[in-house]
Amino acid sequence: MVTILEALTLALDLHLAGRFGEAQELYARILDAEPEQPDALHYLGVLAGQIGRGEFGLTLIDKALALRPVEADIHANRANLLRGLGRLDEAEAGYRHALALRPDFAEAWTDRAFARHGGSDAAAADMAADLLERALRIEPGLEPAREKLVKLLHGRGRLRLESGQVTLALTDLLRAAALAPQDADIAFLLGNILFAAGLRADSVIAFRNALALVPDFLSAALNLGIALAATNRNIAALAPLRQAVRIDPAHPAARDTLAVALRTLGRTDEAAALDAPPARKPSPKPSDPRRPRRPRRAP
Structure with a gap:
């Protein structure tokens, strides 16, 4: 006979x-x-949230909490359900409660950061970054936590660069x-x-x-090439x-910059050959020049 456990x-x-x-x-x-099996109530409550029945999930998890009021995992998952329902202030309180019970709960620090980053203001992003750093220290x-922090830092760094905050970026x-x-x-x-910070040699490495x-x-x-x-x-x-010209033979900036570099070195004949760019071949599909094409993964 199968036991409850x-x-x-x-x-x-x-x-x-996922079944x-x-x-x-x-x-x-x-x-x-x-x-009144608390684990079954807890996990079924989590599952209910995953299939779009968050309110029912809260009912189940509240029953589990009544049986185990100092279980940090249950408080954190309740906060996750509240976050999914858009009740962010209540979710924040739930994460705080879970972390008060278990300060080294890295997943709860991460989930709390996800909730904080739901706001669009800079202060929310800054707080989320701090929470994610704490999770990664643990x-x-x-x-x-790593993926979310990388995405947050990348986006914030770009915005700071665009607004002239070079040191923070x-x-x-x-x-x-x-x-x-x-x-x-x-x-x-x-x-x-x-490069913008004047650290040209370091920009070459990057x-x-x-x-x-x-x-x-x-x-x-x-x-x-410009940094060199x-x-x-x-x-x-x-x-x-x-190499830039080989990647896109008709790219004006690539051709012009190469021509300037050649003239600086006195190689005027080679530079002159770049003055008339070749005609662009029609592309079978639009491309985004701001983004590189990713290398193929090995099979």
Whole structure:
């Protein structure tokens, strides 16, 4: 005969595997046998929220909390349901309660950050970043916290750069690059910020990183050439500028910048050959020149 614990373990395995219907049926059977089983009430409440029945889920989780009022997991999941229902002030209180019970609850710090970042104001984003940093200090490998923080820092850094807050933007992008060293977009934006801050030699490193990650990243190749020229490495600048022209032979900025670099070196004949750009071939589909094409994944 299957015990309640064995049935609960199987139900949770089904739940985590995304087999919600089977898990729901098994949770219900457990509650038929033991109506005040707190784990079944809790997990069935979570499942109800996942299938769009948040209010019913709250009813179940409240019953679980009445049985286990100091269980941090239950308070955190109740806050998640409230967040899903748009009741953000109540969700915030729930996360605070969970964290008061367990200060090292990294997932709750992360979930609280998700709720705080629901606001569009800068203060909410700043608070969310602080909460995510705290979560990562507790559990450095917590992927949802890392991904959310990278996205937040990337977006905030771009906005700060556009508004002239170069030092703050640099702080954001240095941290984002440390968290996501394989992200070419972040490496590229970091290069732009370093260049704007007058750190031209450092910008060369960032642009090289972006181009190494995505070899057909035209803007990274172009900006790498510009940064090399700005650090008096005119001969070295030719290689990335030629690469930019190979990526898009008709790109005006790439051709013009390469021509200037060649003339600076006295190679006027080569520069003259770039004065008349080739006709662009019609593209079979629109492209976004601001974004690099991603390399294919290995099979």
